[in-house]
Amino acid sequence: MGPGRLRAEAVSAVRAIAAVADDAALxxxxxxxxxxxxxxxxxxxxxxxxxVATKTAAGEWAIRHLSARWTGLIRAAIANRPDPxxxxxxxxxxxxxxxxxxxLTSGPAFAEELARRSTLP
Numbered sequence: 001m002g003p004g005r006l007r008a009e010a011v012s013a014v015r016a017i018a019a020v021a022d023d024a025a026l027x028x029x030x031x032x033x034x035x036x037x038x039x040x041x042x043x044x045x046x047x048x049x050x051x052v053a054t055k056t057a058a059g060e061w062a063i064r065h066l067s068a069r070w071t072g073l074i075r076a077a078i079a080n081r082p083d084p085x086x087x088x089x090x091x092x093x094x095x096x097x098x099x100x101x102x103x104l105t106s107g108p109a110f111a112e113e114l115a116r117r118s119t120l121p
Contacts, residue, residue, distance in 0.1 A: 003050025010046035030087035034077035
């Protein structure tokens with residue numbers, strides 16, 4: 001699959017992840033909340049570059065390319081990457097739910113801006 005096709009698929013994935021912003025159970029899970037943050041970072045990375053990266057690498061990229069407003073949320077998600085299945089049934093930090101919801105719902109706007117700036121075909 002070429003870079004342009006990957007970007008198109010990633011734009012669709014950004015819309016899909018934005019749709020889970022109202023899934024309280026997912027965002028209240030110590031596994032689900034950081035997973036959603038890093039999945040969005042990964043999709044945005046693909047929109048911008050036309051390639052695929054790990055969630056951790058995409059999170060680091062997002063810290064460098066998105067507003068500093070999201071840095072703490074993304075850093076916390078990266079820090080929660082090791083041993084994610086241990087946290088499946090544990091609650092997420094309640095203070096992260098609202099910012100995660102806002103980050104996810106902002107995803108389509110981020111993707112549009114990144115696609116506009118991209119030099120991919």
